[in-house]
Amino acid sequence: MAGWSHRYAKINGLDVHYVEEGTGPLVVLLHGFPHTWFSWRHQIGPIADAGFRVVAPDMRGMGQTSGPPDHREYGPDRIVADLTGLLDHLGAEKAVFSGLDFGLFAAYDLAYHRPERIAAIIGLENPFITPSDASPLSLAARQARRHFNHIHYFVASGTADRDLDAAPREFLRKLFYALSSDYHYLDVWRRPAGTSYIDALPDAPPLPWTWLTETELEFYVADYSRSGFTGGLNWYRAMDVSWEYRKSYAGRKNPVPFYFIGSEQDTDLEGWHGDDPLNRLGDHYEDLRAVRMIKQAGHMMQMEKSAETTAAMLEFLAAGRSEWV
Template identity: 35%
Template sequence: MSSTRVIKANGIDLFIREAGQGPLVVLCHGWPELSYSWRHQIPALADAGFHVVAPDMRGYGQSAAPADVTAYSIFDTVGDVVGLVQALGETKAMVVGHDWGAPVAWHAALFRPDIFTAVAGLSVPPPFRGRGKPLELLRQGGITNFYWQYFQTPGVAEAELEHDVARTMRIVLGGRGLADPSAAMFVQDGKGFLGHGHPEEPLPDWLSEAELANFIETFQKSGFRGGLNWYRNLDRNWELTAPWQDAQIHQPSLFIAGSKDAVITGLIGAKRVNELERVLPNLTRRLIIEGAGHWVQQERPDEVNAALLAFLRNVSSG
């Protein structure tokens, strides 16, 4: 059984779910998710002999949500994970991240190889620090309606997403009516981020009404501003990570994604998945789960758990 508590790390309160004893594994969720997103992984990893800790990340759920937009840089979010390891009384950990949690995991391994002995990323490939700021590159490419751009102005996306949180979470987590999932990443004029959604559709078989209700209840209390502030640091993160231009992550690594995940099926994502070894010279496996979408650890927990366990057992025994 997992337990929950609030722990102080990096100067803020982090709500965590934890279970098991043994080598420490930290699980970092993405947007718009929670530590609850790892509900299938926590018991499986704990039963296999690991101390598993999944925080509500900064800005989410029952964790602190600083008001300042600049408090959500990659240094702050990685700092939380470093602080969490220390607060748990450990000096080493293996780190796993999904969606926005994946850049946190990758950068944790990049910034602090002395702490993070192995890293797994789900859905989002490791950092290829490109030739310019992400939002500037979009504009230069003539793109003005990508969801990253829509999320920039404080208050706009919050108003839409918080208007009816139940509808929002049903569309974002449960929506499956798009022939081209990447279409959801572009915001049509006047339709907002949720304009593509069909909330009347039945939920996918991997998400029950009770599970969805957990997300709805939590986001009704917390709102969406904390999570959106991560996106408002995209260009700033590019500036801050200049010292790691072309740096590699040398720890053992694992990459997992669904074959129908729009993050990896687009032009840039597909190229990055094919070139993982440029950043991950010690990549142990590239697992693309056929038919799975973006919420891969919730959609296909058995396959994700098997891959994570094989990887974590191997690196912890080594």
């Protein structure tokens, strides 16, 4: 981490924190929930060493980046403005964007609205925005009548913020374990309706694990203890807002070059993108370049299988570099 710079800027009305290293074509790494820039700690240095300028921001409402309390301020138009504002602040016309979870959806939205600002997308785990005739929150509510559903809990329980703010270390430790290859995350659906998320999650073994130490967990605990979880939960609470907004480009293929890295034990690939999503990537992208699958990794593969994930990202960056300089 010695070469990394922590920077702070006012962008799109937010106090934004980001980490930067290296020089060359710009690569922006976008995290999901409940993550921060720190989830990219294994990728920042190697990508910079390969001749790229790497920027990993804390996303709206998470980590050390501020976020409004109103969930309606977390729709795609606001997030796209955050990303274009970041590019403007960095003095960059465009960048390669890589993301996971909500961070990847943010890159997808940017590609539809401002494709000239994206050189390519390297997507992790979430292959596309899954089309749906019904709103995401109504689908979550329907599931929650039968069993525990984390999206419905975040949105409708009325206690999610308080529950998670009261036990950030327990929540993060249990969730990170549940999302790993050592647990089948969809087993949380076996819990009855009305269960709290912390109670729905499995007990986690003591740290350290092969991919996470106590010190590394404390980076997340410290940030979420300071900020609280409301900003991150607002990304879920805005899912219907985002669904309505994305109707404007429903059925259109994403226009920018696309690379995909998935893991064989990812809960999102298993449960949220329909049957056989990898064979349907061509239905969603005009320029699908390559697909890599990583074995024995769960959802957060850039931490759990950091070497393999980084190698795939470097391969994709090298393949397209001549186009992006």
